Amino acid sequence: MISQFFVLSQRGDHIVFRDYRGEVPKGSAEIFFRKVKFWNEDEAEEAPPVFNIDGVNYVHVKVAGLFFVVTTMVNISPSLLLELLQRIARVTKDYLGVLNEDSLRKNFILVYELLDEVIDFGYPQTTSTEALKSYIFNEPIMVDAGRLPPLGPAAMFMQGTKRMPGTAVTKSVVANEPGGKKREEIFVDIIEKISVTFSSSGYILTSEIDGTIQMKSYLSGNPEIRLALNEDLGIGKNSSSTHDYRSSSGGGSVVLDDCNFHESVQLDSFDIDRTLHLIPPDGEFPVMNYRMTQEFKPPFRVTALIEEAGPSRAEVLLKIRADFPANVTANTITVQMPVPSYTMRASFELEAGAVGQTTDFKEGTRRLEWNLKKIVGGSEHTLRAKLTFSQETHGNLTKEAGPVNMNFTIPMYNASKLQVRYLQIAKKSKTYNPYRWVRYVTQANSYVARL
């Protein structure tokens, strides 16, 4: 039973505030905000998503820089509340097109309308964007997505490849196009977050892929969809042994550790031909989440070196090699490296002819930062830095610096080799031919090289 739901801005302003049961004492939003803001200040730790103050349980998620919070007096499932908060954020995004402080403030009445239907007397009701449509009477007021900083995994498609209509993913599910006609289209995004840890000798210590097949449908009339994945897709760690004859010949079969599915997905023929059948509900939702710890080729090789160069100096060498095809380009790459706390200055030396690269020494956090706008597959980039220390080093520099951490996004590339073989939409008529977009993207979750 949820007592209250509210959304707070980064400054603690109430954007929406709904009390469902009138049992939590006044000022709960302020109590919450103070607690989160000043959680263990000395250690600069983040407040956990669930905590209890004076018998009131506060559960929150951070979405687009906003706090989505529920309070409850009873001992209920924290996962239910956290999932629900994420879902409310997603449904709101479906309606508003863009989810941020500005769009919420402009549409707060619509959000109240949604909240009225999503939760009644603290009990979650429906969170389906589609089912909610008949109860929502406000028209969303659109904010200009172009001028806003991109948010969320979908935003990455706005830059780069021209084939994709930039505004499609920030389009409201309910609002009509300026022309009055709704464009029939469907987006299927394969988003993979990869985590790799390299040892100091370049050996891969751990590697994991957390992937999602995300769908956003603007199709009218809810046609059935067939989504076919790799035929030789294996699921479960043991499945590789049972399909041995296949993988030995192909050599490249994809084996997932585990996966889960959205409830609209029919798995009747999944075991036979790896095809998912579903009638996609409106709005954005994950068709399938999967996890893979099978070895894969990491998109980047990172090498980092730090060496003493005199009593209070050191030299750093960072090298990145892009191990993916030349027709693929990674963008917004950031490489960060913590340096010894007694580092005073750093001077950088980029490779000759470097374009779109910037470097910085963050004095507050003692980090070197190297930004690259894009990296073309197959290329290699290096950065040299000279560090000046305020004291003499005592021996082991590698224990005082690192690890190197890297962030990147690679559109039209997926490390797991999981493929959508085809996306079939049940035809309503001969002329019915909606736009389909199948897009791949790989993001760094934790890409670390140790010194």
Next chain:
Amino acid sequence: MAPTAPSPAKSASPSQPSGKSEVSDLKQQLRQLAGSRAPDADDQRRDVFKRVISCMTAGIDVSAAFGEMVLCSATSDVVLKKMCYLYVGVHARAHPDLALLTINFLQRDCRDQDPTIRGLALRSLCSLRVPNLVEYLVTPLTTGLKDPSAYVRMVAAVGAAKLYHISATTCLDADLPAALKALMLSDPDAQVVANCLHSLLEIWTLEAANSEAAGREIETLYSKPVVFYLLNKIKEFSEWAQCHVLELASKFLPSDNNEIFDIMNLLEDRLQHANGAVVLATIKVFLHLTMSMTDVHQQVYERIKAPLLTLVGAGSPEQSYSVLCHLHLLVMRAPMLFSSDYKSFYCQFSDPSYVKKLKLEMLTAIANESNTYEIVTELCEYAGNVDVPIARESIRAVGKIALQQYDVNAIVDRLLQFLEMDKDYVTAETLVLVKDLLRKYPQWSHDCIAVVGNISSQNIQEPKGKAALIWMLGEYSQDMHDAPYVLENIVVNWDEEQSPEVRLHLLTAVMKCFFKRPPETQKTLGATLAAGLADTHQDVHDRALFYYRLLQYDPAVAERVVNPPKQAVSVFADTQSSEIKDRIFDEFNSLSVVYQKPSYMFTDKEHRGTFEYSEDLANLTVGAEAPETVISAQRYQENDNDLLLSTSDKEDNGIRSSNGSYTSTYNAPSDLLSSQTPAETALINPGSSTYSTQTNFSLDDLLGLGVPDTPAPPPPPALALNSKPVLDPPTFQKKWGQLALSFSQECSLSPQGAASLMNPQSLIRHMQSNYIQCIASGGQPPNYKFYFYGQKAGAAAVYLVECIVNTASAKAQLKIKVEDGTTADAFSTLFQSVLSQFGRS
């Protein structure tokens, strides 16, 4: 319809209206618009309503505009209606008279042709929360439950619970629960069924305090026909309702194994659901159903591992946090099962600190012979991390693994390497660990001492690390060549030492050193004792005095006290009792798992959730005895974060064992006191509590407040109770059934006591402080019911009490049953005297 065009500046900044003048301005505008028939009047109204609601959101009191809002609400515009209902729902409570004005059009809307309007109106009508309007709710609710539209029935089903909260009798008199039950078992719409279930559970759970029939109704909900009916429909429910049905199913008691397997087969595919809450709820069903089947239970663990690990990576960090908390609980119960998945718990760069901390705890728990090397290697990487809190936690984790006895050899080497890193916090944490390790593995002292001896105490700022170093200097002064001189240097700076903990350790270390190397330490000892005696900190002063007198009395005795032969510590204290862990496991998939506390420790009785609470003795929740164990556990932790008995405690043990006669004379030193629970302290000084109450009385009088008009408490009885009686709920129940009633009476509470009962826990605590424990309690204001028990000191005989308190009349009905008839009167007198004191101290 196109979006309205309010002035953008106003709608874009709902949170900065100017307050009072804004409200009167809005009232003005509403009044003008009330009767307006202008074509754009609705648009204008929308604009003003929006501003009112934006003020409301920002926390500005807009209740003054209530009348005007109501006047404007006679409209056919749905958006306007909704805004108005939202406003009325928030403010009706404060304006019951004006709320009456809205009843009319809400009732009319409840009969609208459009089901959306009917549902909307009914929901708003039930949300008014005005007690004197309940009569208007019954008819729309009864019709609503029979409405052809599922949407309206859905709203009505929740509405019944809302009505119950406003007026329980109205809800019951209208026989709404019966209608809900019928609807739950017949309605084709899954959400209607789910809402009926929500409401029934809520109503009967609250009602159970007053009627036995309600308890039976709850049992029906958990019965096979209902549970199976709901489970068979599971896929029709929304994911949230699925969670609720699964929660119900987890409490179901199957009659045979076939039922268990039927349920598990039916729910198998729920483990593949993308919603983590559904998966966890399913896991709870599986775990609880198979509790009695060890093999299947193990299979369940194997089965749920992969889905849980997938959930950790799939969602937002907040979602993975909750899943990780549950994994943590499982890992603690079955470390072996996860030992090969240790890499899943490595910290990732992007993890927030609350996730990293949990992962470190899991790595500690699953470390065993096969994976310790890898885990410790990984943890050592974090130790040099820029993230200082995580670095600290990682070092502690390494230490804990070492204490678990796996691969100690390599770990000691690693720890000693930490000392060479020369980062102050790393050194401090490591010293604490080395100290603990040495107490468990004295054989490593040579290797460690060699390294520790090279550390300068000047480089360590943190008290814990410094204290650990000083302890080692004292303990191993025979092996550390310059120990006396190092200690001397520290003593010289006595006045600059801020931490009393360090000064206490310094006193003891110098004493130890003195007995091992007297000629070199004598001078320092004199200086130390002098400094200690002059210290302003009470504990430090007392310990110095204690040592001084001990030395005066007999140095040989002093040596036995300070330097007794020590045994290596083999087992260290577990901070949480297994009973508490089991209770947390019972409450799987709830906040208890996140807080690592059972629900009674953080939730009010009345909010303990639909499943935890039952008035029936058979399902009574354990009341107050457990919190005490926890308090002492926490206290223990405070004293002693390093998991082992702190040095001072151990010395005290030494005192007790080596020379019993000193214990009674010297029980003043602070650490002895602090390690005792208040109850024990009181035990040493019997009668102190009654004494203090009496003092309070006379003080009251002196201050001219007058003697309270209630009769003075009876004189303290002679009966002594056991401070820690032991009785579990089943035994209580059995004995209560067996024993004859030996005493039944009504007695009165002090007015203050009755007022304090706003929080029933306060009475439980009060009784507890007089050694009367609560085993179960329940009820709603003004009626509370408590079951207490006590035990005669030094005997097994128990006293059982049922105590029904009415706070309005400040009266309590007592029923007492005793095992030992001779002390029945003494106990009842004692109980009444304690009860009458409640609220007065």
